[in-house]
Amino acid sequence: MMVSCFMKKTGIILVFVFIAYTVSFASDECIKALVNNVDDSYSNLSDECIMKLKELIVKGKDNDQKIQALQILKKSKVRTNIEFFKDILYSVHSITVQQMVIEILAEMHDKKVLPVIIEFLQSPFFAVRESVILALKKNGDDRMYPYIIRLARSDEVIQRIYALEALYHLYDNRFYEIIVRLLQDTNKSVRYFALDCVVHNEISAALPYVRSIASGDENEEVRVKAINVLSALHDRAAYYIFVRALSDYSDLVRDAAVDALSTLLSKESTIYLSRQLLTEREVYIKRKIIKALITAKNAGDIRGLQHILHNEENRSLRMYAVYALGVIRDERTVSLIIESLNDEDFRIRAEAAAALSQFKGKNVVIPLLESYSKENEVYVKTAIVFSLKKICDMGSLQKLFIIYTKEEDIVLKMILSSAIQHIITRNTRQY
Numbered sequence: 001m002m003v004s005c006f007m008k009k010t011g012i013i014l015v016f017v018f019i020a021y022t023v024s025f026a027s028d029e030c031i032k033a034l035v036n037n038v039d040d041s042y043s044n045l046s047d048e049c050i051m052k053l054k055e056l057i058v059k060g061k062d063n064d065q066k067i068q069a070l071q072i073l074k075k076s077k078v079r080t081n082i083e084f085f086k087d088i089l090y091s092v093h094s095i096t097v098q099q100m101v102i103e104i105l106a107e108m109h110d111k112k113v114l115p116v117i118i119e120f121l122q123s124p125f126f127a128v129r130e131s132v133i134l135a136l137k138k139n140g141d142d143r144m145y146p147y148i149i150r151l152a153r154s155d156e157v158i159q160r161i162y163a164l165e166a167l168y169h170l171y172d173n174r175f176y177e178i179i180v181r182l183l184q185d186t187n188k189s190v191r192y193f194a195l196d197c198v199v200h201n202e203i204s205a206a207l208p209y210v211r212s213i214a215s216g217d218e219n220e221e222v223r224v225k226a227i228n229v230l231s232a233l234h235d236r237a238a239y240y241i242f243v244r245a246l247s248d249y250s251d252l253v254r255d256a257a258v259d260a261l262s263t264l265l266s267k268e269s270t271i272y273l274s275r276q277l278l279t280e281r282e283v284y285i286k287r288k289i290i291k292a293l294i295t296a297k298n299a300g301d302i303r304g305l306q307h308i309l310h311n312e313e314n315r316s317l318r319m320y321a322v323y324a325l326g327v328i329r330d331e332r333t334v335s336l337i338i339e340s341l342n343d344e345d346f347r348i349r350a351e352a353a354a355a356l357s358q359f360k361g362k363n364v365v366i367p368l369l370e371s372y373s374k375e376n377e378v379y380v381k382t383a384i385v386f387s388l389k390k391i392c393d394m395g396s397l398q399k400l401f402i403i404y405t406k407e408e409d410i411v412l413k414m415i416l417s418s419a420i421q422h423i424i425t426r427n428t429r430q431y
Helices: 002-022 028-036 047-059 063-073 082-089 095-106 113-122 126-139 144-152 157-170 173-183 188-201 204-216 220-232 236-245 251-262 267-276 283-296 303-311 315-328 331-342 346-356 362-374 378-391 394-406 410-427
Strands: none
Touching: 028 047, 047 063, 047 082, 063 095, 082 095, 082 113, 095 113, 095 126, 113 126, 113 144, 113 157, 126 157, 144 157, 144 173, 157 173, 157 188, 173 188, 173 204, 188 204, 188 220, 204 220, 204 236, 220 236, 220 251, 236 251, 236 267, 251 267, 251 283, 267 283, 267 303, 283 303, 283 315, 303 315, 303 331, 315 331, 315 346, 331 346, 331 362, 346 362, 346 378, 362 378, 362 394, 378 394, 378 410, 394 410
16 A cells, blocks of 8 residues: 555646746646646636646647647636737647647637638648637638638639538538539549538539539549449439449449438339349349348349359359349249249259248249259258148148158258148148
8 A cells, every 4th residue: 555655646746847947947827737736717828837848848848748738728828819829839740739729719709719710721631620610600701702712713622522521511602603513623633522521411402513524524433433423422414324334344332222222212214223133243232122122021123133143153152142033022033032042052952942931822832842842952942842832722731731641851851840830720720
């Protein structure tokens, strides 16, 4: 206990020594403020202490101490002194310190602050630029707009991007023409950021220009962004742009088109999406299309899923397609599912058996019974029995009983017994 107490006292002494050295042996009140930093007013701090704290911020090495000193100063008698904090802002290179000084200046709600901070809209550090933008938004001073307009009209690409960063948060209808011009900028990054501004501010009037970008921009990333914007703003006029984009050479654009059409699901859109399965090369896009068909509960043009079942090399995708057919429950696809009962992959055969449980009648019951007799995998046989149990067709009882009497596997025998009892119970009157 005594050793612990001694170490604690030693630590406190070292902290005092370090801080005293850092602030060049400032007065006791200054050291006390730094050590304690309690949430009180520091309006009585001496000028000497204030200048020492400023020196610590400007010349010190410890970023945490700089922030601590700023927290003290913003509660001191200089808290409304714009020139004092301006001098700090223009003298330091620390991002966190610049951010905090900008916040302190913004809290003054003084129109003299704007000329001080607005130059930092061109800071190379995004965090600093963002602090300025949020400060400008907080104070709502219209004098900022001419400066932003100058940036937007600059010959420097980076300055046009800085302007768009500002307009992302500060846009109003007076800047519509600027946004339109930047949507047509020669630089792809500027166009990209302009699209971000359009979607964030829901600038519906700019949608014709966004459609033009989505249809024919030379850069695929910009086309993708434009498609995403049109989709996010629910632009139904862009429907056929999405359809045409399904055949784009870029898989990124096709992927975006699938996402967009998936938000506009209709009988027509499922036809376009399902037909894309006939030519699509990318597995992840095919998977997205199948997911959209499941959501729509519509197979669209059944040739699409048929193509996957007959020609797809990716087995998990074939299995997903069989699952989709079961969820969609389109009678036209029953024969496709039955074909999958003969797939080389036992998982696909089991999925086909499960999918058939969504249908009724002898056209599904007979193939399931026949498949059980030919099947070697217990996993698949189990799926077949559960499907027959769910279908619950009295016409399956006789063959199920024969299968039960011949089955040697104890587990399968139990499952068959349960299925037979279930079908009898559900289809006969009990006393």
